[in-house]
Amino acid sequence: MVREWKPPYLSYDETHSRAEAFLTEHNPNRIIPVPIEEIIDLKLKISIITLPDLISRLASDSYLEPDLKTIFIDQSVYEFIPRARFSLAHELGHLVLHREFYEIAEYSSSEEYKKARNTLLAPEADRRFDIQAMNFAGLVLVPRFELNYYFEKAKDMARHGGIEPDNVPRYFLDYAASWLSKQFEVTEKVIKKRIELDTLWEFY
Amino acid sequence: MRRGRGQTLRAYCVENGEDPAYISRLERGMISPPKDNGVLERLAQSLGLKPGTEEWDKFHSLAYVAAGRIPPRVMEDKELVKHLPLFFRTITGERFPDEKLDEFIAYVREKYEGRGD
Numbered sequence: 001m002v003r004e005w006k007p008p009y010l011s012y013d014e015t016h017s018r019a020e021a022f023l024t025e026h027n028p029n030r031i032i033p034v035p036i037e038e039i040i041d042l043k044l045k046i047s048i049i050t051l052p053d054l055i056s057r058l059a060s061d062s063y064l065e066p067d068l069k070t071i072f073i074d075q076s077v078y079e080f081i082p083r084a085r086f087s088l089a090h091e092l093g094h095l096v097l098h099r100e101f102y103e104i105a106e107y108s109s110s111e112e113y114k115k116a117r118n119t120l121l122a123p124e125a126d127r128r129f130d131i132q133a134m135n136f137a138g139l140v141l142v143p144r145f146e147l148n149y150y151f152e153k154a155k156d157m158a159r160h161g162g163i164e165p166d167n168v169p170r171y172f173l174d175y176a177a178s179w180l181s182k183q184f185e186v187t188e189k190v191i192k193k194r195i196e197l198d199t200l201w202e203f204y
Numbered sequence: 205m206r207r208g209r210g211q212t213l214r215a216y217c218v219e220n221g222e223d224p225a226y227i228s229r230l231e232r233g234m235i236s237p238p239k240d241n242g243v244l245e246r247l248a249q250s251l252g253l254k255p256g257t258e259e260w261d262k263f264h265s266l267a268y269v270a271a272g273r274i275p276p277r278v279m280e281d282k283e284l285v286k287h288l289p290l291f292f293r294t295i296t297g298e299r300f301p302d303e304k305l306d307e308f309i310a311y312v313r314e315k316y317e318g319r320g321d
Contacts, residue, residue, distance in 0.1 A: 037212045037213070037214055038212055039214055041207070041212045042207055042210065042212060045207065047213075047228060047231065047232050048213055048224075048228060049225075049228040049229060049234070050225045050228060051225075052225070070232065074310065075225060078258050135261060
């Protein structure tokens with residue numbers, strides 16, 4: 001009989017604590033943008049291997065091997081650095097938060113990985129599995145303290161340009177997301193999600 | 205070696221115009237090293253190796269062995285090549301008269317001892 005596995009419940013604040021512990025260990029100087037490829041490739045010695053058409057086969061950007069030594073990533077994703085950084089951090093999230101899954105799962109190809117997930121994770125558990133890794137990735141690449149700092153800076157910049165952020169909330173959010181995405185080297189979508197989750201700005 | 209130089213896969217490939225898909229597979233042993241000497245030399249140089257050094261020879265020897273080939277340096281040594289069939293059959297478990305093995309061992313010792321490779 002196949003064993004079913006469920007990721008442990010983890011609040012956003014608990015995920016934040018795990019992400020901060022990870023940063024303390026692997027990015028102690030709080031370098032921004034977080035050098036995620038250096039951490040994965042050089043510090044953790046995890047190989048990053050690109051695969052063509054992984055997205056179409058897996059419906060996912062990347063996956064981590066059960067030996068925790070290789071991350072396979074779609075070739076086109078790898079070429080778009082902001083998205084690649086998030087995908088790689090997402091796999092780190094699985095490594096940090098879901099190690100038990102990799103002890104149980106057996107696979108050696110993307111097709112087998114997909115099958116292992118379908119077998120081991122019920123739909124609800126599968127969603128939690130991904131959401132937790134995404135939250136971890138966001139919190140590692142866009143740490144809370146630095147996001148606050150840069151977000152306030154974006155407000156100052158807008159005011160210097162004669163714009164009061166509170167008067168044009170939607171416009172300001174787009175402006176801030178665009179600028180912050182360059183500071184953190186992630187997509188604007190990731191920045192907006194982080195702003196939303198940290199309730200830094202009201203979403204309309 | 206790339207990691208030893210503090211270069212990520214991306215940084216190495218950008219600096220040297222290499223394809224990350226190819227390099228990552230090569231490093232992980234998923235594909236055989238190139239058989240083309242020109243490509244091997246290019247890769248060795250991109251890793252900062254200098255021709256004529258021990259590291260250069262080691263890099264090439266390892267690449268040849270990983271590709272299932274005998275390094276040219278070995279092939280150039282006619283006496284050593286003469287003993288290769290005996291060597292290969294011995295390491296695959298076949299038994300040979302002790303004097304033949306002793307002869308081979310003595311040759312390798314005389315020729316290569318102390319070279320560190």
